[in-house]
Amino acid sequence: MQNVKNVSLFQALVNAKATGSLKQTEKVEDGALSDRISGGAQGISNYIYNLVKDAVKLNCPVSFVTQLESYILIGNDDLSVKTKKVIVTAPLPVVKNIKFTPELPIEKQTLINSMEMGTVIKCNAIYDRPFWEETGLSGSMVCLDEIVELSVDNSVPGSDRGIITSLIHANRAKELLQLSEHERKEILLKAYANIFGEKALNPIMYIDYSFTNNPWIGGAYSGLFKNGIYSKYGKYLTKPSGNIHWAGTETSTLFKGFMEGVVLSGERVAKEILNQN
Ligand SMILES: Cc1cc2nc3c(=O)[nH]c(=O)nc-3n(C[C@H](O)[C@H](O)[C@H](O)COP(=O)(O)OP(=O)(O)OC[C@H]3O[C@@H](n4cnc5c(N)ncnc54)[C@H](O)[C@@H]3O)c2cc1C
Incomplete structure (x- = not known):
């Protein structure tokens, strides 16, 4: 076993439960690793991209998110967009690359600053x-x-x-x-x-x-909290910050660190926004 001193036992247990058990996360038969995606996992992203092509801007990293009274301004030096809602799906450690105005709540900042990618x-x-x-x-x-x-x-x-x-x-x-x-x-x-x-x-x-x-991902398979953080601040992972909502595999209650978790977090955040309207 390596890097054990950096692993939160609580987060490890929560992650194991979210996938069934520790054994389940590693099993290649009847387990989390039992199926392969024909053509590779990128095929799913490519398929979805082709459905929504016109709405997607590639190679355009967000460097600021500014919440104003009646809208949000999001973008970078070359492009900015006015919107009512923002969903952040970047892994928390690389959310540090984005400047939020006003600053995010202190609990969210603590989560961002206390998570490292594996x-x-x-x-x-x-x-x-x-x-x-x-x-x-x-x-x-x-x-x-x-x-x-x-x-x-x-x-x-x-x-x-x-x-x-x-x-x-x-x-x-x-x-x-x-x-x-x-x-x-x-x-x-x-x-x-x-x-x-x-x-x-x-x-x-x-x-x-x-x-x-990769500066936009920062590591794998997903984010790991420093000891003592998850038990205290874990509940703030999904809490919206005004009109900024949070998704991505780390925010899922099931299959954290897996693609399944990403999909579930997408469904959760979509319902969250629909219920507000
Ligand atoms: C080697 C490897 C093997 C894996 N195997 C499996 C497996 O077998 N099964 C499984 O279920 N999962 C597997 N995973 C895990 C799976 O890939 C992740 O759980 C999943 O990709 C997480 O998705 P996400 O959307 O939360 O984050 P990501 O996939 O990290 O996506 C976040 C996106 O945000 C973008 N981004 C970051 N910052 C900005 C910014 N400022 N502006 C705009 N965009 C930004 C990034 O470019 C990225 O595209 C594996 C991962 C690795 C590395």
Whole structure:
């Protein structure tokens, strides 16, 4: 177990309950990780984007939200929009990038300043075929003592290619992020070779990504509160700040940290606004 001193036990228990149990969050059969989205998760965003294209402004980060008497002004140096309501869905740690006028209530500021995103690197090694199957192996491993703690066979159904994907978390991820992508690749491939054989050393492609380096997301899988914050301020997560409403996976009561939680938070915030009108 890593980074335990930074983990709020209360938040961990609440998150586990929100998904059924700690075990349920990790299960690949009949659990939170049992289904895959054909074509990748981005397909859902792309599908919704195509439905509402004209109303969406891409590559346009909000830098200010100003609540005036009869409307809100939201935007950045290049573009601003007048609106009655704002729904903030950015992870709380990166809400710091937005200047709110008047300032947000102190409870909300405390939440924003006390939440950190976790650290995860997603690493993919792509092979011309799933060679591990030839020796009866699954392509999946759990190896708690190694820097590569787990891998799964992430090959795409219908494709000849074989893909091994690893998710590397917390301190191990922080260590690997100090290295170049080439150095990370060497470490991962050696670990795969130890388990799956020498063929693992020769992928046709290797690619990894960490949201820690993305200034608009800040990390993964979701926000973690410092100890003592959630029990005191958790109830303010969803509380509207005037005409500013809050959604996103951290604000959901169920499936926090999952896409399911995002959808549920969207439904909750839509009802919240409709009920006010
Ligand atoms: C490697 C990895 C694997 C995962 N696997 C799974 C899985 O198998 N199943 C699952 O259910 N979940 C999974 N998740 C978690 C899932 O991706 C998150 O729970 C989900 O994306 C959270 O959605 P969100 O809308 O709350 O936040 P985000 O997806 O972080 O979206 C917030 C958006 O706000 C934007 N934003 C931030 N600041 C601003 C600003 N100032 N102005 C305008 N826009 C801004 C960001 O660009 C971003 O698009 C995974 C996450 C990672 C990183």
